[in-house]
Amino acid sequence: MIDRLPGEASQPLARAAIYACLVGTAMYFLAPLLVMALTSVKSMDEIRDGNLLSLPLEPTLAAWAKAWAKMRGFFWNSLLLVVPAVAISTAIGSFNGYVLTKWRFRGSETLFGMLLVGCFIPFQAILLPMARALGQFGLAGTTAGLVAVHVIYGLAFTTLFFRNFYMGLPDELIKAARIDGAGFFTIFWRIVLPLSPPIVVVCVIWQFTQIWNDFLFGVAYSSGESQPITVALNNLVNTSTGVKEYNVDMAAALLAALPTLIVYVLAGKYFVKGLTAGAVKG
Amino acid sequence: MSRHENLDIDTVPEYAENSVDTQTKAAFAARPAWAYRLETWLPRLVVAPTFLCSLIFVYGFILWTGWLSLTKSRLLPRNDWAGLVQYQKLFASERWWVACQNLLIFGGLFIAICLILGVLIAVLLDQRIRLEGTLRTIYLYPMALSFIVTGTAWKWMLTPGLGLEKLMRDWGWQTFTFDWLIDPDMAIYTIVIAGVWQSTGFVVALFLAGLRGIDDAIIKAARVDGAGPWRIYLRIVIPSLRPVFFSTFMILGHIAVKSFDLVMALTGGGPGYATDLPATYMYTYSFTRGQIGLGSASAMVMLGGVLAVVVPYLYSELGRKRHD
Numbered sequence: 001m002i003d004r005l006p007g008e009a010s011q012p013l014a015r016a017a018i019y020a021c022l023v024g025t026a027m028y029f030l031a032p033l034l035v036m037a038l039t040s041v042k043s044m045d046e047i048r049d050g051n052l053l054s055l056p057l058e059p060t061l062a063a064w065a066k067a068w069a070k071m072r073g074f075f076w077n078s079l080l081l082v083v084p085a086v087a088i089s090t091a092i093g094s095f096n097g098y099v100l101t102k103w104r105f106r107g108s109e110t111l112f113g114m115l116l117v118g119c120f121i122p123f124q125a126i127l128l129p130m131a132r133a134l135g136q137f138g139l140a141g142t143t144a145g146l147v148a149v150h151v152i153y154g155l156a157f158t159t160l161f162f163r164n165f166y167m168g169l170p171d172e173l174i175k176a177a178r179i180d181g182a183g184f185f186t187i188f189w190r191i192v193l194p195l196s197p198p199i200v201v202v203c204v205i206w207q208f209t210q211i212w213n214d215f216l217f218g219v220a221y222s223s224g225e226s227q228p229i230t231v232a233l234n235n236l237v238n239t240s241t242g243v244k245e246y247n248v249d250m251a252a253a254l255l256a257a258l259p260t261l262i263v264y265v266l267a268g269k270y271f272v273k274g275l276t277a278g279a280v281k282g
Numbered sequence: 283m284s285r286h287e288n289l290d291i292d293t294v295p296e297y298a299e300n301s302v303d304t305q306t307k308a309a310f311a312a313r314p315a316w317a318y319r320l321e322t323w324l325p326r327l328v329v330a331p332t333f334l335c336s337l338i339f340v341y342g343f344i345l346w347t348g349w350l351s352l353t354k355s356r357l358l359p360r361n362d363w364a365g366l367v368q369y370q371k372l373f374a375s376e377r378w379w380v381a382c383q384n385l386l387i388f389g390g391l392f393i394a395i396c397l398i399l400g401v402l403i404a405v406l407l408d409q410r411i412r413l414e415g416t417l418r419t420i421y422l423y424p425m426a427l428s429f430i431v432t433g434t435a436w437k438w439m440l441t442p443g444l445g446l447e448k449l450m451r452d453w454g455w456q457t458f459t460f461d462w463l464i465d466p467d468m469a470i471y472t473i474v475i476a477g478v479w480q481s482t483g484f485v486v487a488l489f490l491a492g493l494r495g496i497d498d499a500i501i502k503a504a505r506v507d508g509a510g511p512w513r514i515y516l517r518i519v520i521p522s523l524r525p526v527f528f529s530t531f532m533i534l535g536h537i538a539v540k541s542f543d544l545v546m547a548l549t550g551g552g553p554g555y556a557t558d559l560p561a562t563y564m565y566t567y568s569f570t571r572g573q574i575g576l577g578s579a580s581a582m583v584m585l586g587g588v589l590a591v592v593v594p595y596l597y598s599e600l601g602r603k604r605h606d
Contacts, residue, residue, distance in 0.1 A: 051449040103325035124564045124581040126343040213428035215543035230430040253434040264426035
């Protein structure tokens with residue numbers, strides 16, 4: 001990294017101002033998470049007496065227990081939805097990327113362009129027909145149906161990821177393997193796939209975050225017991241009956257946020273890569 | 283990446299069987315003819331399901347939605363031709379125009395604030411900051427959260443009487459009031475606040491990557507010429523990031539148009555329908571009010587709006603990559 005600003009070391013005041021700005025904004029970004037955590041370990045009495053940032057006098061996990069009891073089933077729903085949807089869409093995406101870069105055929109670029117448009121359409125434009133189609137196939141309100149929907153509309157992204165990555169693999173590698181008599185699948189398994197872990201991680205993290213956090217498909221195509229956690233959380237928070245239990249709401253929200261947060265903390269580098277790749281290229 | 287693309291275009295006849303050169307063909311000659319033919323068709327077979335899915339579930343379904351918008355469908359899809367009646371209804375609906383106006387307010391402010399804040403933070407972070415990694419992690423983590431979680435958190439913090447209001451009063455500002463969440467005129471701005479909180483880190487990440495990609499030689503040259511830090515940033519660095527500005531603008535605009543979950547979690551479109559966006563309008567009429575025809579019409583208008591912006595962008599992007 002190169003000095004951008006000349007003489008910065010000799011301007012301690014300016015340096016201090018820069019740090020103050022950065023730390024200040026960092027606190028602004030952290031505040032909601034802190035408030036959620038604090039609220040979730042207070043009792044309702046303490047919430048009414050204190051304020052957002054007052055420390056809990058008697059920290060309790062009662063709200064967490066209650067939230068877990070309410071959300072447990074939906075948490076598993078989301079997990080059961082995410083695992084197959086991510087695995088299938090990633091696997092198909094890698095095959096597609098392989099074909100679109102190393103086995104191009106007449107019109108393959110046009111087809112890819114056609115597929116890419118799927119990344120951009122507002123899903124409202126396909127929401128109603130898909131509801132109808134799911135009903136027709138007996139998949140309405142099922143996790144299997146939701147998996148199918150996420151796979152179908154995730155393919156454009158996963159294909160994009162793998163295509164852009166495989167574009168960087170030298171074609172000579174493939175040609176040499178073909179001269180040696182390796183076929184389509186052999187080359188994929190023995191040469192291309194072993195080189196793919198970086199992009200697989202990026203793709204899995206991207207898809208995991210997208211599908212875990214999805215609300216639109218979840219609310220439109222699931223019902224009652226099969227709802228994913230985002231839909232259940234929204235129902236919990238926005239029901240008008242009974243006394244509002246803000247501590248339980250916050251504990252439930254943190255439960256819904258935990259899986260993606262953990263992934264982000266553990267693999268932040270890949271998360272950022274996915275964001276920029278999915279965004280800049282698409 | 284572009285090197286290989288050039289290679290394809292310049293040296294290999296594009297439609298030769300999978301860009302096989304003579305050498306490889308000689309190798310194939312040793313294999314049975316059926317294997318050769320299989321290798322020709324296999325790639326197409328592998329990608330066929332995806333393109334078929336895209337054709338049916340994206341393009342076909344869009345046509346289907348278009349058809350529904352031209353029918354009298356209400357609770358159930360029906361095939362009675364209605365012409366443009368649903369569109370007339372849509373454009374005569376005050377609620378639809380409120381939703382469009384909200385999208386302009388929300389989208390405009392959301393994009394502008396995210397961009398300004400994000401660029402500022404990125405520039406500051408680029409000054410050899412000691413805890414850069416940690417700070418970056420903090421700025422970006424909201425992006426990993428669902429908009430439903432974000433909405434839930436901000437709804438609680440903005441609750442009049444208990445949230446921010448109480449905090450400021452406890453801290454000694456006795457007359458502080460903040461009731462935007464229940465004020466029909468101001469509620470849309472709470473969506474902006476939460477949206478900015480969630481997406482600014484993304485802008486920081488994109489611009490930081492852009493800043494790091496700038497050729498330092500240019501900056502050094504400018505410094506030799508006696509340009510001060512402000513001039514260097516305003517005249518050289520920021521202008522050279524124009525492509526990043528452009529794509530960030532597209533992404534944020536895209537998030538704004540698709541914003542559905544944030545509104546649902548934070549305000550539910552209320553008070554009344556004061557914070558409706560086209561996305562929540564479409565959902566409400568299609569799924570809870572049993573007006574499928576009208577919902578479809580609103581979806582088609584949304585699609586038209588998005589495509590009008592995205593298609594030229596995609597076209598220029600793909601074109602530029604090809605000629606790089």
